[in-house]
Amino acid sequence: MxxxxxxxxxxxxxxxxxxxxxxxxxxxxxxxxxxxxxxxxxxxxxxxxxxxxxxxxxxxxxxxxxxxxxxxxxxxxxxxxxxxxxxxxxxxxxxxxxxxxxxxxxxxxxxxxxxxxxxxxxxxxxxxxxxxxxxxxxxxxxxxxxxxxxxxxxxxxxxxxxxxxxxxKKNKLHTDRTLKTYESLIEQGKNLSVEDLFYYANECISHKQYKEAKEWYQKYLNENTSNDECNIYAYGQLADCHTYFNELDQAILCCLHTFKINSPRAEICCKLAYIYYLKKEIEQTISWFKIATATDFPTKSTFIKPHYYTWFPHIQLCTCYLSQGNYNEAKKHNDIAATYIPNNSYVKGNETLLEELKIKIEQRNAEK
The missing domain is CATH 3.90.550.10 (Spore Coat Polysaccharide Biosynthesis Protein SpsA; Chain A)
Structure with missing residues (x-):
C-alpha cells in the first residue's frame, strides 16, 4: 500500500x-x-x-x-x-x-x-x-x-x-511581545478579528491585566457566535477575572453559562468548587469537586487541562474532608489521587495529615 x-x-x-x-x-x-x-x-x-x-x-x-x-x-x-x-x-x-x-x-x-x-x-x-x-x-x-x-x-x-x-517544549521565556503587538495594533486603530479578540484577552490575563481581560473576553463573547469550545474557555477565563475582583456571583454565572453550550467540563466544575470555597460554602465545594470526578474526559476540546479529569479534584476532596475530620472519605480520595500521581508532594502531604487525624480519632475513641 x-x-x-x-x-x-x-x-x-x-x-x-x-x-x-x-x-x-x-x-x-x-x-x-x-x-x-x-x-x-x-x-x-x-x-x-x-x-x-x-x-x-x-x-x-x-x-x-x-x-x-x-x-x-x-x-x-x-x-x-x-x-x-x-x-x-x-x-x-x-x-x-x-x-x-x-x-x-x-x-x-x-x-x-x-x-x-x-x-x-x-x-x-x-x-x-x-x-x-x-x-x-x-x-x-x-x-x-x-x-x-x-x-x-x-x-x-x-x-x-x-x-x-x-x-x-518551549525554551524561551514568556515575554510581553505578543501583548505589545496587540496594543500597537489597537493604537493604530485596526479592528481585531474575532479570533484576535480571544487571543488578546488571553494575553491580558496571562500578564495579570484582569480588568482589561474582562473587557476583551466580553467583547469576544459578544461577537463570537460559532466557536463553542473557545466560548467555554473564554467564559471560564472571564470567571477567573471576576473571582480575582471578588465578584463571586458573576463568576458563578459565567461558569454556569458554559453548561448551556455543552456538557459540563471538569475545569469549570473545579472553578465552581473554588468559588464556593471562597464563599465558605463547604458542601457546595464538595459537590462540585465530586461532579468533576464524574465528568468524562472530552473527546475533543480546544483547551483541556487533564489533571482536572484525574487527580486534582480528588486531592481537593481529600482536603475538604480533612477539614471536616472525615478520615474515611479523605483517605478514599487521596488514595484515588495516588493512582495517578503516587509520588506527588500533595499526596504525601495528605498521607501525613491523614495519619495525624487517624491518631486523634483513635485517642478520642479511647477516652470514651
Whole structure:
C-alpha cells in the first residue's frame, strides 16, 4: 500500500536552541521540508540546511498569517504538516504517523487533528492540552487568518481526530511581545478579528491585566457566535477575572453559562468548587469537586487541562474532608489521587495529615 506524501512547513526565527530537536524527530517521516526564515541572526538556517535545501527568506511584516501562508505556498506534496520549532514528535507518535500516512492515501482526509500538549507539571505530566489541525490536504487550499495568533481556516470541513501526540517544549521565556503587538495594533486603530479578540484577552490575563481581560473576553463573547469550545474557555477565563475582583456571583454565572453550550467540563466544575470555597460554602465545594470526578474526559476540546479529569479534584476532596475530620472519605480520595500521581508532594502531604487525624480519632475513641 502506498503512503501519502507529506510536506513539513515551518516558520522560524532565531531557533538554534530547539530546531534540530524538532527536525530530528520528524525528518525521517515527511517527504519534503520547507523552512521559512523571517530574519534569524543565529545558527537557525545552518541547522536547517542539515535537513533540507528548501529554505526561504521572508521579510517579516508583523503578520503571522502572511508568513504561514507563504510557507504553505512552497509545499508540493499531497499533504502539508506544520510544526513550530519548539515542538517535538515523541517516538510513539513517529510510529503512528508513519502508519497513518497509509490511511491518508486511502481515505483522502482533509484535516487531521492531533493532541498538542504544551504545558507540564514538575513530574512532566501534561496540564494543558489542545487539539490542533497539524496535517491538511494541500488541494483544499486552506488559508491562515489572524495577524498575531494565526489560525488555519477550514470551516465546514470534517476533521479526523487522532490520538497522535505532539509535545510543545518551549525554551524561551514568556515575554510581553505578543501583548505589545496587540496594543500597537489597537493604537493604530485596526479592528481585531474575532479570533484576535480571544487571543488578546488571553494575553491580558496571562500578564495579570484582569480588568482589561474582562473587557476583551466580553467583547469576544459578544461577537463570537460559532466557536463553542473557545466560548467555554473564554467564559471560564472571564470567571477567573471576576473571582480575582471578588465578584463571586458573576463568576458563578459565567461558569454556569458554559453548561448551556455543552456538557459540563471538569475545569469549570473545579472553578465552581473554588468559588464556593471562597464563599465558605463547604458542601457546595464538595459537590462540585465530586461532579468533576464524574465528568468524562472530552473527546475533543480546544483547551483541556487533564489533571482536572484525574487527580486534582480528588486531592481537593481529600482536603475538604480533612477539614471536616472525615478520615474515611479523605483517605478514599487521596488514595484515588495516588493512582495517578503516587509520588506527588500533595499526596504525601495528605498521607501525613491523614495519619495525624487517624491518631486523634483513635485517642478520642479511647477516652470514651
Amino acid at each position: 502506498n503512503s501519502a506524501a507529506i510536506s513539513l512547513c515551518m516558520n522560524v526565527r532565531d531557533e538554534e536552541e530547539v530546531l534540530e530537536r524538532c527536525l530530528s524527530s520528524i525528518a525521517h517521516i515527511v517527504d519534503e521540508i520547507i523552512i521559512v526564515d523571517s530574519g534569524s541572526t543565529d545558527r537557525t538556517k545552518e541547522i536547517a540546511k542539515k535537513y533540507t535545501d528548501k529554505i526561504y527568506d521572508f521579510e517579516w511584516k508583523g503578520d503571522f498569517s502572511e508568513a504561514r501562508n507563504f510557507s504553505f505556498s512552497k509545499a508540493t506534496k499531497e499533504y502539508i504538516m506544520w510544526l513550530d520549532a519548539d515542538d517535538v514528535v515523541p517516538e510513539k507518535s513517529q510510529k503512528q504517523i508513519l502508519e497513518f500516512k497509509k490511511n491518508l492515501a486511502t481515505y483522502k482526509m482533509d484535516v487531521v487533528v492531533m493532541e498538542y500538549q504544551y504545558s507540564y507539571n514538575a513530574e512532566g505530566n501534561p496540564i494543558l492540552t489542545q487539539y490542533r489541525n497539524n496535517i491538511v490536504r494541500r488541494a483544499c487550499n486552506f488559508k491562515w487568518k489572524g495577524l498575531v495568533h494565526a489560525k488555519l481556516d477550514y470551516s465546514d470541513t470534517e476533521e479526523f481526530i487522532t490520538n497522535i501526540v505532539i509535545h510543545h
